[in-house]
Amino acid sequence: MAVLVKTNRRVTLKERPVGFPKDSDFALDEVEVGAPGPGEVLVKTLWVSVDPYQRGRMSQARSYAKGLELGDVITSQSLGEVVESQDGRYAPGDLVVGQLGWQDYALARAGSVRRVPEALQPPTLALHVVGTTGLTAYFGLLDVGQPKPGDTVVVSGAAGAVGQVVGQIAKLAGCHTVGIAGGPDKCTDCKLYGYDVALDYKDDDLAGQLKEACPKGVDVYFDNVGGDVSAAVHRRLNVGARIVICGQISQYNLERPDPTFAPGLLIVFRARMEGFLVSDYAHRFDEAAMRLVRWVAEGKITWREDVTEGLENAPAAFMGMLRGENRGKALVKVAERSS
């Protein structure tokens, strides 16, 4: 059998970003990929994902996952199409998602990717609402935040990939939902995402807005951003409040995170602040994905995608997302499906 050598464009880490990432921190190179070995599949990338956690992987700071080395392909969940398979579970044409990186092709162990059912429309949902960000919203809100009907749930980064799902699950759970986002467009979108009230943190008086939006105080704060926005929310906690630390995007481009929180506040409110990683819930992904798929099918969860065209533009899409320029889940379209 002839080995078809394919040219693979890859976006790699050229320099570790110092502070805010810049174009020159990334490189685009081309290498050849060969055929899959036994138990492997060759996947052609159709879509790659752009997410805040990727900033952490570019740093050397100790974190929950190993960082990238210089020259490594940028980590990413990707949606692709199997083009060659040396594993009985997959055949050419199958759609899969996996940690395949910002590149045109990836060789992967068949066990490391997951099949995307043809019934899932659009299939990019596997990269957000029924994928990692949706699962993050599900476990972060329901397991860590433990909302009760009638609770006030405040979400920062409410129009982001995770936030847009949190609001809708909180609404399904019978809560009063308050989303915080940047700018009037995103605040408009928040209404699509199940938020009863949307607050623009770029407005002067976030504290006053919060007071009005949360007349009964805050029971659950789902925090994606940290910093000043979170400090304003902390002042309105109720006794027994749960603060879910999902992300701290305001801190990711600082050389050292700011100490922004005085733990004594947790005594005053007998409150709990808890961090989590969606990967710790892997044994329950099926349970959650089943519900998310059903909510999508029933029209109970909607979403918005912010699409950038072309793998070479992934760094620009990533930097735009860090600046909050995306409206909906940031995705990069790499290629059309061939089959």
Add this chain to the structure above:
Amino acid sequence: MAVLVKTNRRVTLKERPVGFPKDSDFALDEVEVGAPGPGEVLVKTLWVSVDPYQRGRMSQARSYAKGLELGDVITSQSLGEVVESQDGRYAPGDLVVGQLGWQDYALARAGSVRRVPEALQPPTLALHVVGTTGLTAYFGLLDVGQPKPGDTVVVSGAAGAVGQVVGQIAKLAGCHTVGIAGGPDKCTDCKLYGYDVALDYKDDDLAGQLKEACPKGVDVYFDNVGGDVSAAVHRRLNVGARIVICGQISQYNLERPDPTFAPGLLIVFRARMEGFLVSDYAHRFDEAAMRLVRWVAEGKITWREDVTEGLENAPAAFMGMLRGENRGKALVKVAERSS
């Protein structure tokens, strides 16, 4: 029946402390107390307690309990002897504890005080190991901290009233126990209090000491102090760590608490930071007190008291405690038992 008028010395709040409290923030006055009305008892104070939370009551800042007004008697758990009773539950000579304040006599509703059994020796234990600070240690460690056998439990303020009980309960629970205290004397005492290792935060290299003392990382951090000491402990957390926010004594004399913590750390370690108040566990005090009394009787919990003589010296004892000068539970002896 002749009404016996008694002269009651009281320590009251003269000025709200700004920063660290000073003598002139307190006043000692004398008033007359009369006889108890129906359902009341007149209690002669034998011992009053000196605790960090009292600093909070002297401020106007919003907190979990109503603050003192100027002229009010300083809030305190006290141990006293019933001298007159208008309630069937108590007779003269009975020992009781209650929120009776820094004063020689208190009129109290009979339902607001609790009997101290004659078998409890010394009865001052009702003000600490089997009283509020012991209950605080019990619920904070076992319910909030949830230690598992073999876990490493680190306690700041380890030689303080709460810390001295936390170490011993953690040891009973099968944990590796590390106490942090100020100065060699308190570190010596820590060995009495169930700590396998005692660290002096006044030494230069607390970070290095912690690394050595916690080779397997920190699973539970019982925090009484906050500030730099806590920041050093946070750097050694394990995945799934629990941080119990019991007190933040390093912050109580600041006009505004320092933001000392970067919540993103909780993501890295999937950790939980939770504040609590012992009063929220009132429905379970009997359960806990029964165990604490048994552990004392079995010699499994020991303690140290730091006694100041004379009600008029309560402010000095309080300020000394805030400076960390007490060695053991800070108490003020007000009078001898008459019966």
